[in-house]
Amino acid sequence: MSDAGKFLFISAIAIFVLGASLTLRARAGMKPAEAALPQTASVMTMTARPDAITATPNVFVAKPAPTGFLKQLSACPGLSTAKAADVDPDLTVRDFKPFVEAAGSVRLATAPVGGGCYSSAFGMRNGRLHKGVDYYSNEAVPVYAAAAGRVRTRAFRGDYGNMIVIEHGNGVYTRYAHLESFAGPDVGDLVNPGDVLGTMGNTAVSTIPRHLHYEVLTGTWQLRLGSFALTPVDVMALPEAE
């Protein structure tokens, strides 16, 4: 072998050894994915364990501390889209249920906002299914987690704007759309009922008034479709909870 050939041969071996050692080091430094999940103070009050977010949890149980939810609800004046609600002459929604029970086990707030009026009901609207209920406010009131759970999605979409989806266990999820901004809870974080998720906004690709679009969804989360594999249900039609 010529000198040049020897040099190339030795160089090739050196590069191979260096590469193998770097690969081994990278592997040794890797941690399980769940170790990277952010831990919050709310974890301390939860009885559910912070497992990997792909695991299906039992129903999340948290201390009852919902103080911000609306206890009375009024239909927005002049917005006929809330006409599905049975209202008094002063627009107070009759028989309003502040909390309902989904899947026989998950206690959800029906109006997880710090203020506002009921502007749109669940159901057919302009020939399409409106998959949630809307709460409208001029002010950027807080938006709360409707029940204990874990954040599954927090992202901007053209149609839903700044959107959060929370998993509550037993195949129950809630979606909060068009937020102006996000608060603390991020993907993987556990939340208690009443934790602030962000502020009511008007984010989307198109121009819309400030409101919260709130969905209750049931079913099985799918890898590809995520929350869009779930079935929307009318939160106002669920049985009342204490």
Ligand SMILES: [Zn+2]
């Ligand atoms: Zn809506």
